[in-house]
Amino acid sequence: MNDRRGTMVQTEIRDSVSPTILVSEVKMVEEKMNILDFFSKYHAYKGKRFFWKDPSGKNMIVGIGICEKIESSLGESSYSHVEKRWKSLLEKAIVYNEFNHIGIGPVLLGGFAFDPLKEKTELWDGFSEAHFYVPQFMLSEIDGNQFITTNILIHSDKIEYAKEVLRKQSFALPKRIEEYTPVSLPSIQKVMEVDREKWKVTVDKVIRKLDGNLKKVVLARASKVNFTKDIVTESVLRNLIQQQSNGYIFALEAHDKCFTGASPERLVKKAGDTVFSTCLAGSISRGNNEVEDSALAEELLSDSKNREEHNYVVKMIKNAMEEVCTTVEIPANPQIMKMRDIQHLYTPVSGKVKETESLISLIRLLHPTPALGGFPRDEALEVIREVEGLDRGLYGAPIGWLDYEGNGEFAVSIRSGLLHGNSATIFAGCGIVADSDPELEYTETAIKFKPMLTALGGK
Ligand SMILES: C=C(O[C@@H]1C=C(C(=O)O)C=C[C@H]1O)C(=O)O
Ligand SMILES: [Mg+2]
Known part of the structure; x- marks a missing residue:
């Protein structure tokens, strides 16, 4: 080269x-x-x-x-x-x-x-x-x-x-790029939650599976949004950029489909020998005003169920990073990450990675973290495979870029949806632990649909 x-x-x-x-x-x-x-x-x-x-x-x-x-x-x-x-x-x-x-x-x-x-x-x-x-x-x-x-x-x-x-x-490159004239999105005909009641029963079933060894399983569900006409990808992206300005905005097209979203979650970034990852798990809604919003943040920080969800992610990512890094920095307590529709417990991780590691080897090591899989990983994945009636495809998975010198970044593709013609399938999941309540987990996933639903012109 x-x-x-x-x-x-x-x-x-x-x-x-x-x-x-x-x-x-x-x-x-x-x-x-x-x-x-x-x-x-x-x-x-x-x-x-x-x-x-x-x-x-x-x-x-x-x-x-x-x-x-x-x-x-x-x-x-x-x-x-x-x-x-x-x-x-x-x-x-x-x-x-x-x-x-x-x-x-x-x-x-x-x-x-x-x-x-x-x-x-x-x-x-x-x-x-x-x-x-x-x-x-x-x-x-x-x-x-x-x-x-x-x-x-x-x-x-x-x-x-x-x-x-x-x-x-x-020559195929245009000399001048005009400003994108927003095309309004077609109207939503119907929003249909897939297997809503069945999903809550599944959550209940999983809670009962959590015993001595299996601590956390992340369960996801989908919602189908139908439009009167074909969805305009550019307009959805434009909305995501405007509405979720502090997220990873991504779109990956394949044939007549487009997988797009606005994720708050970094899986891994590599710049030279410096690597970054993110522990993100534990959620609460946004308040209607600043006072309410801060009170909710405080509630999340001191909530034992959410701290437990979060800690499995910290434990796993910390161990994995220590395996491949010469130094790892990770604060002892989580902070709050505020997105437009939701707040999360968040612990940033950084380190100096050994020369033997590549961005792809780090992805392989980290994915899926207990934020999307569970804890321990293999047992949780088996449960997901068995009980979750959903084809996640690329949802909840590493998406990003890798340059020829080994630098790059991958996000965890959550708050996302698959656009196809006049319909979109949007995804949301949540961490189930022993203290979970199916109804509350259902509400949490409903909040997590919001970023995509709003970008699609829904509520
Ligand atoms: C699985 C999702 O989000 C994950 C689950 C969270 C939780 O259960 O508290 C929080 C952030 C994400 O790691 C999703 O948005 O679909
Ligand atoms: Mg949660």
């Missing part, structure tokens, strides 16, 4: 049959664009777009088109498959990049399914268990600077034409 500051180091090509090589070129954008405008401009690429904005707004990525897919449905070995394919693609890659930033050049965009061992339904058809790709074009806004990356695949015996092919491909 070449050196990142543009001096190309041509690697030796050994294969006898001409292999394809990834060539990537990064250019700085002079006239800054709005990233949603950029995403929207490429409506013709619908089905092949990706959107990412982190809570700080310092890292935003839009991917357009597919240059190379890396997909797998190999269960547990999906992680190593993606890692291997990504490494081998990068080995021979030629990167023209004179900028010293993360999130530019060849970047892998996508996500993993929640549980590769769960039986699949047609709901998620079109998405693989590991669903990744290198985009044709990518707009990255990193620390206020914008870059366009163009990626092509070219046969090794045609490598001398790479620059020309890149130039031709970049």
Whole structure:
């Protein structure tokens, strides 16, 4: 691979049959664009777009088109498959990049399914268990600077034409990006909670399964939202950006579907050898005014049931991070994270990771944390597989990006929904512990539907 500051180091090509090589070129954008405008401009690429904005707004990525897919449905070995394919693609890659930033050049965009061992339904058809790709074009806004990356695949015996092919491909980039004119969302015809009563019975059943060993199981449910006409992805994203400004806003399209949401939860971020994760579990509603809101926050901080839910997550993430880091920082007590519709117990984690670890190995280590699976992990997953009548697909799972130097970030894809034609399936789950009350857990999931429901124009 070449050196990142543009001096190309041509690697030796050994294969006898001409292999394809990834060539990537990064250019700085002079006239800054709005990233949603950029995403929207490429409506013709619908089905092949990706959107990412982190809570700080310092890292935003839009991917357009597919240059190379890396997909797998190999269960547990999906992680190593993606890692291997990504490494081998990068080995021979030629990167023209004179900028010293993360999130530019060849970047892998996508996500993993929640549980590769769960039986699949047609709901998620079109998405693989590991669903990744290198985009044709990518707009990255990193620390206020914008870059366009163009990626092509070219046969090794045609490598001398790479620059020309890149130039031709970049003709497809529009000279000017107009402001996205919001298209109003079609009206909601019906919101239908899936198996509402049955879900509460399941919660009750799970509470009774919690004994000496099994401490926590996260149960999720879905709600189906039907519209009079097809949903406009751009408009949903626009609402999410406006309404959930401190969330991870993501969208991953596949064929005629789009998985989108606004998550408060980081799974893992890696920047050089520094890694960050988040323990997020324990929830309460927002107040109608500041006094009420603070009182609710205090109530959450001192509530033993919510603290218990939270502590399993801290315990697991702390142990996992200590395994792979030389130093780990984690405060002794949780803080409050306030989102538009809900407040959570939140403990940030950071550390210096050992050289042997990659972002994918960290995802594999951490996912699912007890915030989405349970505690202990394997026992909880077995219960979810057995009792939860839901195909989670990519919900509650790692979604994000990984650059060619190993930096990147993955969120836990909650507060999300799958858009398909004129209907959306939205998801919400909650941590069941011995002290749970099915009715209260039901209400908690109803609050967690709100971010997506509001972005879809509902209440
Ligand atoms: C499972 C979800 O959220 C998770 C469960 C929480 C809880 O039970 O208190 C809180 C935050 C998330 O880790 C969801 O939003 O779907
Ligand atoms: Mg909870």
